[in-house]
Amino acid sequence: MSQLSRLISILTLLKSKRLLTATELAQKYDVSVRTIYRDIRKLEEAGVPVYTIEGRGYSLVDNYTVAPVQFTEKQANALITAQHIVNQSKDVSFVNDFSDAMTKIKSVFRTSIQEKSELLSDKIRVFNWHFEEFTSDALSEIQLAITNFNYIEIDYQKLGDTNITFRKIEPCAMYSAELKWILVAWCHLRNDYRAFRIDRIRHFKILSEKFEDRNFSIKDYFASCPFEDK
Structure with a gap:
């Protein structure tokens, strides 16, 4: 993974999680803790409001917004496949909430990726051979x-x-x-x-x-x- 890709990924993680330690980040990206320290400095130099809580980790200033995430075709396909699997769930609330989330996610797909993901969706089927009448909505x-x-x-x-x-x-x-x-x-x-x-x-x-x-x-x-x- 290039440094730029890693910086974007770290920024996305910081936005989605409250606190991350340098050790956790180093293990995730298979780099040294020193490399993570340099990455954090790069983000700070770029104007990203990263702050450090001594002994606990890094976080972002509240209300900081990150530019919309761009999905690759393979990532979009993984989400489409996951939706087919989720649709086999026996819980109505889970299926509905995931469907609503996917509608929002698809809205940021590039047009070409959205068209291909819809094509793939029509070509996927997931079967459940162990049918049970019990369902839930909790x-x-x-x-x-x-x-x-x-x-x-x-x-x-x-x-x-x-x-x-x-x-x-x-x-x-x-x-x-x-x-x-x-x-x-x-x-x-x-x-x-x-x-x-x-x-x-x-x-x-x-x-x-x-x-x-x-x-x-x-x-x-x-x-x-x-x-x-x-």
Whole structure:
């Protein structure tokens, strides 16, 4: 990667993330920390308002705007392909929100790339041979609860169980398996972490009440070989 390409990429990352350390950037671009220091100075010399928080990393001054991003044809194709995969999701809110986001993204495609991406879209099909009637419409709201640390109250029905149980949970993370979205949460009924299939949540309510961050690590969670609370 050329220095110019790296500078543009670093600028885009700084705009999209609150804080980035020199070490994180060096690892991402496979360069030395000294090289990152020089890159940051280049950005500053070009008038980019980068500021340093001692011991924490780099960020940009609030409200600084970056020129519209230009997508290559391969990047546009990757997004078009991703949309076809997302459309197989069993959560309506996720599909709709991604579609709205893609409409905005496509608006910055160059005309030639937009025409080719539409051509490619007509030539892609993604099949799901394991059909299930269960769907959900909660993913987008639950994602907000995860990042804002809001409690959720749910009525949950396990697989093969006619009973519905009430749970108050602290949403921590989510993953997808076989086109099903799984929510990992601290369950106050079980007093432990549990995994809930989102399509089996019969009713949910996001509470304004906040919970304290338990510093949940999804990597450590999977290392313990958890089982879904089906």
